[in-house]
Amino acid sequence: MNTAELAWSYVRARPLAALLSVLLLALGVATIGFVVIVDAQVADSLNRDARGIDLVVGAKGSPLQLILAGVYQLDAPTGNISLHDAEALSRDPLVRRAIPVSLGDSFRGFRIVGTNHDYADLYGGKLASGRMWSDKMQAVLGARVAASTGLRVGDRFVGSHGLVEGGPVHGDSVYTVVGVLEPTGTVLDRLVLVNTESVWFVHEGPLEDPEEQKVVAAERQVTMLLVQYATPLAAVSLPRRINSETNMQAASPASESARLFHIIGVGADVIRAFGGVVLVTAALSLFIALYHALNERAYDIAVLRTLGARPATVASMLLIEALMLAAIGCLAGLLLAHALAAILAWTMTEQQSLRLEPWRFTRSELWLVVPASLAALLGALLPSLRAARADISATLARRA
Amino acid sequence: MIRVEGLRFAYGGREIVAVDAFEVEAAGKALVVGPSGSGKTTLLHLMAGLLVPSQGRVLVAGQDLAVLSPPQRDRFRGRNIGIVLQQFHLLPTLTALQNLLVAQSVAGLPVDRKAALAALTSLDVGDCGRARPHELSVGQQQRVAIARALVNRPKLLLADEPTSSLDDESCAAVRDMLLEASAGHGAALVIATHDARLRGAVPHRLTLARAPAREAA
Numbered sequence: 001m002n003t004a005e006l007a008w009s010y011v012r013a014r015p016l017a018a019l020l021s022v023l024l025l026a027l028g029v030a031t032i033g034f035v036v037i038v039d040a041q042v043a044d045s046l047n048r049d050a051r052g053i054d055l056v057v058g059a060k061g062s063p064l065q066l067i068l069a070g071v072y073q074l075d076a077p078t079g080n081i082s083l084h085d086a087e088a089l090s091r092d093p094l095v096r097r098a099i100p101v102s103l104g105d106s107f108r109g110f111r112i113v114g115t116n117h118d119y120a121d122l123y124g125g126k127l128a129s130g131r132m133w134s135d136k137m138q139a140v141l142g143a144r145v146a147a148s149t150g151l152r153v154g155d156r157f158v159g160s161h162g163l164v165e166g167g168p169v170h171g172d173s174v175y176t177v178v179g180v181l182e183p184t185g186t187v188l189d190r191l192v193l194v195n196t197e198s199v200w201f202v203h204e205g206p207l208e209d210p211e212e213q214k215v216v217a218a219e220r221q222v223t224m225l226l227v228q229y230a231t232p233l234a235a236v237s238l239p240r241r242i243n244s245e246t247n248m249q250a251a252s253p254a255s256e257s258a259r260l261f262h263i264i265g266v267g268a269d270v271i272r273a274f275g276g277v278v279l280v281t282a283a284l285s286l287f288i289a290l291y292h293a294l295n296e297r298a299y300d301i302a303v304l305r306t307l308g309a310r311p312a313t314v315a316s317m318l319l320i321e322a323l324m325l326a327a328i329g330c331l332a333g334l335l336l337a338h339a340l341a342a343i344l345a346w347t348m349t350e351q352q353s354l355r356l357e358p359w360r361f362t363r364s365e366l367w368l369v370v371p372a373s374l375a376a377l378l379g380a381l382l383p384s385l386r387a388a389r390a391d392i393s394a395t396l397a398r399r400a
Numbered sequence: 401m402i403r404v405e406g407l408r409f410a411y412g413g414r415e416i417v418a419v420d421a422f423e424v425e426a427a428g429k430a431l432v433v434g435p436s437g438s439g440k441t442t443l444l445h446l447m448a449g450l451l452v453p454s455q456g457r458v459l460v461a462g463q464d465l466a467v468l469s470p471p472q473r474d475r476f477r478g479r480n481i482g483i484v485l486q487q488f489h490l491l492p493t494l495t496a497l498q499n500l501l502v503a504q505s506v507a508g509l510p511v512d513r514k515a516a517l518a519a520l521t522s523l524d525v526g527d528c529g530r531a532r533p534h535e536l537s538v539g540q541q542q543r544v545a546i547a548r549a550l551v552n553r554p555k556l557l558l559a560d561e562p563t564s565s566l567d568d569e570s571c572a573a574v575r576d577m578l579l580e581a582s583a584g585h586g587a588a589l590v591i592a593t594h595d596a597r598l599r600g601a602v603p604h605r606l607t608l609a610r611a612p613a614r615e616a617a
Contacts, residue, residue: 001494001498001501001502001504001505001511002505002511003505005498006491006493006494006502006505009491009493009494009498010493012493013492013493299487299489300489300491300492303485303489303491304491304502304506305450305474306448306450306477306483306485307478307483307502307503307506307507307548308474308475308476308477308478308479308503308506308507308508308552309474309478309506310470310471310474310475310506311470311471311474312471313506392445392450393442393445393450393451396441396445396450396485396560397441397442397445
């Protein structure tokens with residue numbers, strides 16, 4: 001029968017009051033925890049998708065838009081760049097690898113990306129079945145595309161114009177699925193990969209006249225290039241050169257996603273602050289509950305003191321009681337936070353956006369024990385001091 | 401076992417208790433009698449170390465309570481002084497047995513279930529250990545409270561108006577219980593009471609006058 005067991009007996013004796021405090025603590029922890037989880041998961045997801053891409057080169061416009069469109073496949077692209085310029089840049093000695101990306105069409109809301117085999121390699125994409133494409137109009141599906149559409153190797157489909165579902169169908173250009181990729185947890189999972197020629201072919205149509213072919217070929221475009229630097233020094237000169245000397249735009253995924261995070265961060269801070277307010281409310285509720293309980297328990301505390309309990313023991317009983325509620329609230333709050341993240345992850349999957357792993361627990365969440373415990377201790381501080389200082393003789397005499 | 405010397409206790413400028421000399425030997429027993437407001441409870445709290453005298457000394461087992469630091473005094477009380485209150489108040493969130501175990505624990509003594517059960521058994525409530533206070537009859541609660549006061553084998557048992565709210569039959573039962581249990585545990589017994597029914601049982605008594613109205617020196 002130690003102080004903790006004694007404290008627990010009082011928690012159990014008034015479950016409703018305890019529940020209210022636990023609930024408020026849990027809500028506070030859940031609010032902050034949700035931000036922590038989603039923040040980390042979104043950052044992870046964005047970093048996974050931007051891995052290995054030093055620079056994105058596309059048409060002039062918003063650099064953030066270029067990154068969102070080219071790396072994360074979330075936004076519409078800024079426009080196209082000429083194949084000639086793209087090829088010239090690919091040959092630049094500062095460029096180790098330049099992967100072309102051509103956007104424009106989609107299949108049931110999944111983007112069709114015209115590129116080369118390097119794109120799948122970038123994300124460590126491995127074939128689950130079939131093979132990579134060897135000619136135009138052959139498609140390799142990301143894992144989620146295959147799972148969602150039910151298409152398998154050998155199946156045929158037609159893309160629709162535009163990046164969202166419901167655009168006009170390119171009825172005469174039929175793709176054949178030649179491969180399906182294993183899940184990678186990256187943007188690759190929700191893309192249909194084809195070669196760049198397929199995208200040209202779908203939009204140009206079959207050209208018979210050699211003159212016409214020549215004219216069209218000269219005007220060919222890609223949407224953007226994903227560039228890997230040959231040397232870290234390239235970061236100093238290459239983006240500046242592209243931005244000032246060409247009619248293309250270079251944007252760095254690292255700095256643009258940092259900027260994006262800065263923008264989102266304001267919202268996250270607001271939510272976090274709200275969670276803090278809820279925790280303060282929890283502290284207040286705990287304070288009221290314990291203060292009220294103190295009046296009920298004044299005689300109990302006096303009896304404990306006659307039995308030899310020291311003021312510190314009586315005070316620690318109340319503090320431990322508050323910490324127990326904090327522990328339960330913290331646990332419930334974290335579970336709630338993950339449940340909320342799971343709902344968000346589900347809706348994001350439905351919208352073919354970033355992939356989150358809502359049930360992955362991280363060590364940083366454990367830090368939430370600190371504000372929860374602080375709130376509990378804050379609420380319990382005055383009641384425990386009052387319990388420690390209570391005039392035992394007077395309390396006993398009052399009842400006698 | 402308890403000796404009071406030149407004891408004065410004043411509160412708010414008024415002298416509430418004045419006892420020049422009072423002593424109860426080991427395993428002895430005594431009554432503190434007097435009308436309401438004569439300072440019986442205050443004297444008992446002074447004897448228990450819940451209050452510190454303005455003047456004079458309270459010695460329990462030779463130890464002057466006033467020289468102990470407050471935490472030392474709490475611990476000394478837990479280990480050497482058992483207290484029975486008028487309400488026989490048991491901690492309502494604990495079982496009868498746990499009420500005894502908590503007495504061991506807060507006194508800084510090892511928790512000894514066997515000793516606690518033995519104390520309950522010695523007061524005929526050995527089978528009530530798992531019951532919570534509200535599940536017990538008033539008589540059983542009284543027995544558990546006395547067992548709790550005795551579980552740490554105190555040298556001194558103090559009882560504050562233990563019978564004042566009881567009918568004759570219960571009064572006699574509690575009186576006998578206190579006398580037998582303290583004798584059985586070898587504890588000195590001091591009962592503060594204005595209950596005339598107890599007078600016959602204990603010849604040694606200290607009579608306090610009605611509210612001494614003199615100003616504190």
